[in-house]
Amino acid sequence: MCQLFALNSREPAAVTFAFTGFSARGGATDAHSDGFGLAFHEGNACRRFVDHGRASDSVLAEFLRTHPIRARTAVAHIRKATQGAVNPANCHPFVREWQGREWSFCHNGDLKDFHPRLDGSHLPVGQTDSERAFCWMLQRLRRQFRRGLPDWPQLAPAIAELAERIGAHGKFNFLLSDGHALYAHGHTRLCWLQRRPPFGTAHLVDHDLELDLATANGPDDCMVLVATEPLTRNEAWQFFAPGELRVFAEGEEVWRQVPSPAAAGAALPALALRPA
């Protein structure tokens, strides 16, 4: 399996502190040592750094821990391979352009017998179930939204439905972003927290390191962190309900939906937490 991490923030923010804790799990404090990736969304563009080395001691990971790149949305992944060789092609996040925006996707889980028919609009470069799922999701969204550029109020229900369909094939915790919103699906395990003023001090779980958030952030800053396991040991991480999709924009939760346990397709009403 793998682990996921993301930041969504009102103002561009660095992830060097969080990534220091997260990347330790890529070979030092945990066994996710088959590669890693970190993608920064800036407007419609996405800059992706991936390597198939261990995140705990890769020189690229060290560069990313020590050179802050500020972004409103950043997503990261550390890999423990289940499907596909250990090479750059199979490192998450995967990135594809749709509607003039670069979309990033990373997955924690393992999909069985998931070989959907792909029409060629997006095809996998590597061999993972994860990239196949991402390509199929974008293909479905392309067909559903042929005209104009949908935003999260239109996309969220469509993504929730796709998540439920793919989740029938196995564990499907994922992070998806176009830089405008962060879609986080907690199928079996995912947690999140919001940081806003007054800021305290954060202590990493995986490193003997703490950060004074009041010094690192401005008075108007507001941000959400999402991770497979809590990254800090003194903040109030909340776990997703099974199958829950939460959408974050500008550091706030804006939408969430928990599927009905009774039947696929009979989801509980979506909760739009604020207008688009």
Place this chain on the structure above:
Amino acid sequence: MCQLFALNSREPAAVTFAFTGFSARGGATDAHSDGFGLAFHEGNACRRFVDHGRASDSVLAEFLRTHPIRARTAVAHIRKATQGAVNPANCHPFVREWQGREWSFCHNGDLKDFHPRLDGSHLPVGQTDSERAFCWMLQRLRRQFRRGLPDWPQLAPAIAELAERIGAHGKFNFLLSDGHALYAHGHTRLCWLQRRPPFGTAHLVDHDLELDLATANGPDDCMVLVATEPLTRNEAWQFFAPGELRVFAEGEEVWRQVPSPAAAGAALPALALRPA
């Protein structure tokens, strides 16, 4: 304007030495200081590093100069902005997936009144004429090669035709690769050389640095370097004829074509230098 650099090699090779000379032109020995990019093709996948800082002193460029990443094809670009703001979205190389391969593209030139109709299969993320041209080229190739995965013998004539059509709008020197072949179009200025045993010593133009190629390479190595201006001062760089497209694979030139000066569409016969 901008400058281009590429390596195509039989065996995976590092570009740290060449990139040291090339990136000096991004603010130190020349004025291409509006961003840079370096992409490494590994199989069907491409890892791209871009930054909108000066290549001569960006910390990311320094990382790339000092940490060799070995690849069979690498392409690089330093930018002097003509169209589009200075930001990551407008840094070359641009990357898109088509047919399960990641394609990289970078451009030196300036296209006027080039606003082709894009069908949405690939759309620009930034604002450059270059990315628009790349999206349109891939759109045309998608339509022409709907089935199967074409290789360079099929793609080269199609790319030559597209290069000539787009070149009617302005200077269009470019590098394009899918990791299997390198397509280099010398519209107005581009040069290349091949390195093969016996290897000598290379002296950079832009730095007081030399490299013993016999030490850096094995006895079976063979590689092609392409650049806007020669990178070394003691090797036999050859300039492209105006409008010439050359295709390189596994460190060898495999195809070339010079368009007829008389009329568009009446190109001289293409020269396939070896069977696919």
